[in-house]
Amino acid sequence: RKEVEQDPGPFNVPEGATVAFNCTYSNSASQSFFWYRQDCRKEPKLLMSVYSSGNEDGRFTAQLNRASQYISLLIRDSKLSDSATYLCVVFQGSQGNLIFGKGTKLSVKP
Amino acid sequence: DTEVTQTPKHLVMGMTNKKSLKCEQHMGHRAMYWYKQKAKKPPELMFVYSYEKLSINESVPSRFSPECPNSSLLNLHLHALQPEDSALYLCASRGQEKFNIQYFGAGTRLSVL
Numbered sequence: 001r002k003e004v005e006q007d008p009g010p011f012n013v014p015e016g017a018t019v020a021f022n023c024t025y026s027n028s029a030s031q032s033f034f035w036y037r038q039d040c041r042k043e044p045k046l047l048m049s050v051y052s053s054g055n056e057d058g059r060f061t062a063q064l065n066r067a068s069q070y071i072s073l074l075i076r077d078s079k080l081s082d083s084a085t086y087l088c089v090v091f092q093g094s095q096g097n098l099i100f101g102k103g104t105k106l107s108v109k110p
Numbered sequence: 111d112t113e114v115t116q117t118p119k120h121l122v123m124g125m126t127n128k129k130s131l132k133c134e135q136h137m138g139h140r141a142m143y144w145y146k147q148k149a150k151k152p153p154e155l156m157f158v159y160s161y162e163k164l165s166i167n168e169s170v171p172s173r174f175s176p177e178c179p180n181s182s183l184l185n186l187h188l189h190a191l192q193p194e195d196s197a198l199y200l201c202a203s204r205g206q207e208k209f210n211i212q213y214f215g216a217g218t219r220l221s222v223l
Contacts, residue, residue, distance in 0.1 A: 031210065032210040032211075034211070041198070041219075042216070042217075043198075043200055043214040043215060043216050043217050044153065044200075044214050045214070046211055046212075046213070049211065087152060091210040097143065097155050097158055097166060098155075098212055100152035100153055101152065102151070102152055103152055
């Protein structure tokens, strides 16, 4: 089982749609959880940290279920500018490094 | 300021060349990372430095040699690379606060001819 698994995508959605990405992780000792966004030929940029209580930032909502080892990202009212690859990322303190999912590509069409 | 600066942005080198990639941050972060990213793949960890000491080397070939001269700088020395080493090389740093967030530089896009 891969350490961090994401929906394979790609997701092609119209502007204004709501889209949800899911992610599972295998190491129950994982400490911190993130969604990063990466535009084509650019570096990954932090979109949101993910907390057990769930957290929201504008149109973006992230949820964490530690019991199920499951992370989600919901994007409401999609914009063209949301088109990117979304990386589910887990921090494992034992080695102090991030474990990346393979990413899910989102294309928002007019 | 959450800036990690990498130079150069682009690099083309032959297989016999020696070159260096540089990374700098002034956030006081004591953990710094090198990643390699190929097209349509997630970043792959290469090296981790913690308090200027190499703590993780992910079985990277010796033609890649990292160096951490001080707490703000991280270098990656390149020698006798292969065409398959062409990729985006990303530097990142992490502080102790903010839930272990890593901040990435814009990367160096390397082409080996």
